[in-house]
Amino acid sequence: MEIIVCVKRVPLTQEVDLEINPQKTDVRKDMLAYAINEWDNYAIEEAVILKEKQGGTVTAVTVGTEEDEEVLRRCLAMGADKAIRVETGDLLPDSVAVAKILAQVIKGMPHDLVLTGVQADDLNEGSVGTMVAEFLNLAHAAVVTNVTPEGDGASVRVELEGGVEEVSRIRLPALLCIQTGINEPRYVSIMGIRKAAKKELNVVKIEDLGLSRDDLSPWTTVEELFLPPETEGAQFLEGDPATVAEEILRILKEKGVKK
Amino acid sequence: MGEIFVVVEHRKGEVREITYQLLWKANELCQKLSHTLTAVILCGKEEAFVNEVKERADKVILFEDERVKSFNGDLYKEVLVRLIQEHRPILTLIGHTPWGMDYAPSLSIKTGYPLATDCVDVLFDNGRPKAVRQIYAGKIFSRVAFKDSEGYLITVRSGAFPIDKAGEHTGDVIKKVMPPDLPEARRQFVAFEDAGAGAIDITQADLLVSIGRGVGEADKVPIMQDLANLMGAVLSCSRPVVDKNWLPKYHQVGTSGKSVKPKVYLAFGISGAFQHVAGISGAGCVIAVNKDKKAPIFRVADFGVVEDLFKVAEALKAKLAQ
Numbered sequence: 414m415e416i417i418v419c420v421k422r423v424p425l426t427q428e429v430d431l432e433i434n435p436q437k438t439d440v441r442k443d444m445l446a447y448a449i450n451e452w453d454n455y456a457i458e459e460a461v462i463l464k465e466k467q468g469g470t471v472t473a474v475t476v477g478t479e480e481d482e483e484v485l486r487r488c489l490a491m492g493a494d495k496a497i498r499v500e501t502g503d504l505l506p507d508s509v510a511v512a513k514i515l516a517q518v519i520k521g522m523p524h525d526l527v528l529t530g531v532q533a534d535d536l537n538e539g540s541v542g543t544m545v546a547e548f549l550n551l552a553h554a555a556v557v558t559n560v561t562p563e564g565d566g567a568s569v570r571v572e573l574e575g576g577v578e579e580v581s582r583i584r585l586p587a588l589l590c591i592q593t594g595i596n597e598p599r600y601v602s603i604m605g606i607r608k609a610a611k612k613e614l615n616v617v618k619i620e621d622l623g624l625s626r627d628d629l630s631p632w633t634t635v636e637e638l639f640l641p642p643e644t645e646g647a648q649f650l651e652g653d654p655a656t657v658a659e660e661i662l663r664i665l666k667e668k669g670v671k672k
Numbered sequence: 673m674g675e676i677f678v679v680v681e682h683r684k685g686e687v688r689e690i691t692y693q694l695l696w697k698a699n700e701l702c703q704k705l706s707h708t709l710t711a712v713i714l715c716g717k718e719e720a721f722v723n724e725v726k727e728r729a730d731k732v733i734l735f736e737d738e739r740v741k742s743f744n745g746d747l748y749k750e751v752l753v754r755l756i757q758e759h760r761p762i763l764t765l766i767g768h769t770p771w772g773m774d775y776a777p778s779l780s781i782k783t784g785y786p787l788a789t790d791c792v793d794v795l796f797d798n799g800r801p802k803a804v805r806q807i808y809a810g811k812i813f814s815r816v817a818f819k820d821s822e823g824y825l826i827t828v829r830s831g832a833f834p835i836d837k838a839g840e841h842t843g844d845v846i847k848k849v850m851p852p853d854l855p856e857a858r859r860q861f862v863a864f865e866d867a868g869a870g871a872i873d874i875t876q877a878d879l880l881v882s883i884g885r886g887v888g889e890a891d892k893v894p895i896m897q898d899l900a901n902l903m904g905a906v907l908s909c910s911r912p913v914v915d916k917n918w919l920p921k922y923h924q925v926g927t928s929g930k931s932v933k934p935k936v937y938l939a940f941g942i943s944g945a946f947q948h949v950a951g952i953s954g955a956g957c958v959i960a961v962n963k964d965k966k967a968p969i970f971r972v973a974d975f976g977v978v979e980d981l982f983k984v985a986e987a988l989k990a991k992l993a994q
Contacts, residue, residue, distance in 0.1 A: 424808075426808045426811060427809065427885075427967075428964040430966055431808055431811050431812055431966075433812065509780070509786075512777075512781075535807065535808060536805075536807050537790055537809075538789045539773050539789055539790065540773075540776070540787060540789050541777075542777075543775075543777040543778050544777045544778065547778035547781040552746070552859055553774075553778075553859075554745075554859060555745075555774040556774075558867075568862070571770055571774075572770060572867075572928055573683075573771075573864075573928075574770070574927050574928060575868065575927075575928075575929075575930070575931075576866060576867050576868020576869070576921065576922075576924075576928065576929055576930060577683075577864055577865070577866060577868070578864070578865045579770075579864055579865075580861075580862040580864075581859050581861050582859065582860050583858065583859040584859070587859075593911070593912075593915045594911070594914060594915030594916075597916070597917060630819070631819065632780075632786035632787070632818065633786055633787070633788055633816050633818055633819070634816070634817050634819075635814050635817075636815045636816065636817045638814050638815075639812075639814075639815070640812065640813070641806075641810070641812075641813055641968075641971065646971050646973075646976075647958075647974060647976030648974065648975050648976070649970075649975075649976045649978065650975055650977050654979060654983040654984050654986070654987035655991070657977050657979065657984055658987035658988045658990070658991050660975075661938070661959060661975075661977075661984075661988060662991055662992075664936070664957065664959065665879070665936055668936050668956060668957055669935060670878050670879040670904075670905075670935045670936050
């Protein structure tokens, strides 16, 4: 089975005070740590699991700068066979442009399955995957929590609201947007990443894909970023843990739920 | 005067709540801008809910066909592309739900209409819409502008708008037949399954001790289970805890888990992603403990504690043991 996985490197923003840049178009990223997008981590794991069961190859693809190669090396360490980075230079592609680029890369390669994460931690648009499917005219499913190859297709589970799942049958080749929790992504050691350094990592330029800057002009642009509107918010309980605990128990008593 | 489309989402014979929220916003925009509101329904034969929708729209366009009795992304896309090309609505609103996410992006590529997803507000400026989104886990808001186009697509986050009340309209229902040139769907519905049933029922608890990613590792979960037991509470959790297999799915609170309504919801190490917060809107009182003072959970909590969750948990245990 030939599997291609699209991955993205994203800034880690939990427990961080974010600052908006002076142009108000993005947050200041110079002080942020980066990692593979959480959803993509599950997608690459799923690809490797399928390869281990079915044979074939796994290729990881990202669109970005040289710094983004760290997530590709991580994918290689997890079991991907090769990786491709599309160099974007100073271009800041929107989701349609990213989807166009990815589709153009994938078009030139054999593929039974294309996996993406459902969405990315940073902008949570959740649109690139299914846009790639549309550009490639592939069957697709969003928010996938299980994939089982069956005959010339696959049985897929899609997560709906309220704990309900939708089971369906899909034809291959197909693109699946992978949801977190579908598997348990394996641990990646520094040693593993070093070992994987020998694996193939190719860099492709946008021009090599036959795409011009015009082709990639954005459909949507960020006009302005701003901080969330002020809300009343929580009343903060101050003091050492013992004081806070006492206060919490007082509240529970007041609300009639203290044993 | 233009037209605004709302695509109706329904499951098992019932309209999903998101649809009424889309209709609310569409009605507001139509009043302001003198547009007309058209609700588009793809469903099986003679669904009773069509009547509920027509009371909330100027017009209903109805496709009745067994192939779309249950949602089918391929067919929704194909039917809507043709309908949009025929009507050229200035704006089409779709729920940012697993189903909306399935076809809205492909619809955008096929129609050439630009799309903004997961939006919490829709504004109009010089006849062109703009969308407000939340990024970086809700810590930052973003106003998005579109390229010039005949029409625009927006998917809306569940809970962003109130529910539209019935009665304003008595919309005409225009029945349409499915286009004859539809390709065969490449994905076929098999069944719905309930993944959320289990040994405990978090929806019935008066007091929930709920844990999130901040718990850090599976080995720490028993500490919090002990605390829940001591307090006479039920243990629940946010999505990452289930994703990591620290607790089974039936403990999960949120859009993809359960909506809960305890008298007190005690959240430990939960950042407060909107999917989680949507599940606790029925809670009487929310107390959140988190190390990150900017965590979005503090925006919805009644009381907040900026502290290591285990220190607070241990202090609570000590007090309860006294």
